[in-house]
Amino acid sequence: MLQYILRRTAVGLLMLLALTVLIFTLLRLTPGDPIDAYVNPSVPISASDLEMLRTRLGLDRPLPVQYFAWLGAALMGDFGYSIQYNGEGVLPLVLSRIGPTILLMFSGLVIAVVVGISTGIFAAVRRNKLADLSLSTAAFVGISSPAFLTALLGLYVFAVNLRWVPAGGMLTPGAPFSVGDLLAHLILPATLLSIGHGALIMRYMRSSLLEVLSQDYVRTARAKGVREFWVIVKHAVRNALLPVITLIGSTIGIAIGGAIFIESVFDWPGMGLLMVNAVVRRDYPVIMCATLLTGACVILVNLLTDIAYAAVDPRIKVA
Template sequence: MLGFLARRTATGLLMLVALSVLIFGLLRLTPGDPIDAYINPSVPMSTSDLAVLRDRLGLDQPLPVQYFAWARAAISGDFGYSIQRSGIPVLPLVMDRVGPTALLMGAGLVIAIVVGVAAGIVSAVRRNAWPDISMSVLSFVGISSPPFLSALLGLYFFSVLLGWAPSGGMQTPGAPYSLLDVLGHLILPAVLLSIGHAALIMRYMRASLLEVLNQDYVRTARAKGVKEFWVIVKHATRNALLPVITLIGSTIGIAVGGAIFLESVFNWPGMGLLLVNAVSTRDYPVIMGATLVIGACVIFVNLLTDVAYAFVDPRIQVS
């Protein structure tokens, strides 16, 4: 297990390096001059002043030199300073947003897993009956609904039209901190984030469970007189969860994209909103820092997913 973790950690570090190179190169390929983000357009600057500023920021160096200078500082925890936030260090700024995003994504994924697995089991057990047909229709609708459409429709119906949930933010402005207040603001974006993932998990769980229910050991358990409830829960569901675990791990990255839309719509103070604002203001250091932190989180979750295989199915050996 330790050797497996070491190899996967090394692979994850290489992926982070590749991600940093890709993002750094793409940012430099965007239209415009990076120096424009550092100057006030209303304040005229001479050519010599621009040259001095470019030299101080290292923007007059070749791209490989610029990247290695940034990477050398990033390894020590220095991701630079935000351009648009009066020189605030990037790393504390990004880490302050990790908690709200983790809360939103964690709540959304928990809802998606619970609802998706339960609906998949019911749909497989009641195959071709009305629960299966209705859940299949709902799952296709959920899979086909893009996150921004679900967010806008959910905001309009449940916040504006019905007034059942707050329309944005993480807590009520001016009110003292309250866990119930945070949960009240969390429930709607978390449910909306879970829709597509729950639908996808339901489809995978249904297909996997139907395949497992036709295995010989399930028929043997039934022939021995084991109650149908325990046949489903103890013998079939555990083995049917393997493809679902794979799906959950691979959808973390997709959930990040959905969280970016939801945080923008609901003004949720997380990584997504920070990244959107950084892109709109061309805050390059924040874009680099936020992207790397998100990438590290996705790689870490995928590592946990691989380790979870061994606990769900003892036949799988990690090596």
């Protein structure tokens, strides 16, 4: 297992390196001059001053030289300074946004896992009955609904029309901090973020459990007189969870994409909103740092998922 973890970690580091090359190259290939992001269009600047600024920022050097200069500084923890936040350090800025994003994603994934697994089990047990058909239809709708459309509809219905929850932000401006206020702002975006993932988990759980329930050892347990509840809970659900665990790990990357839309719609002060603003304002240092940390999180979660998969099923041997 230790060799497997070390090997996967090495592969993950190579993937991160390839990700930085890809993002750095794509940013430089986007239309426009990177120097424009550093210049206030309302303030006139001479061509000599512009060229001096380009030289100071290293934008006059070849692209590979620029990349390795950035990579060397990044390895030392220096990701540069943000353009849109008046020269604030990029790393402290990005790290300050990780907490709200983790809170939103964790809450959404917890809701998705709990609701998805429980409804998947219920649908499998009530196969081809009204409850199963209703849940399956709802799951197909949830899977087919884009995150931005779900976010806008949820905001319009529950925040604007019904006014059950606040329309945006993480806390009420000017009000003292309270857990109740935080939960009031969190419940709607977290629930909307969980819809697609919960629906997908429900379909996987239902399909996997139906397959397990048809196995010989399940029929043997029933023949021995074991109560149906314990047949499902003790014998079937654990084995049915194996593909679901893999799915949960793989949805982390998808959840990050969904969080970008959710944070933009609800003005949630996380990394998603930060990245959107950075792309709009061509804040290259912030984009590079946020992308690197996001990729590292996805790779780490996938590694933990593989370890959890092996822990759940002792029959699995790590090659």
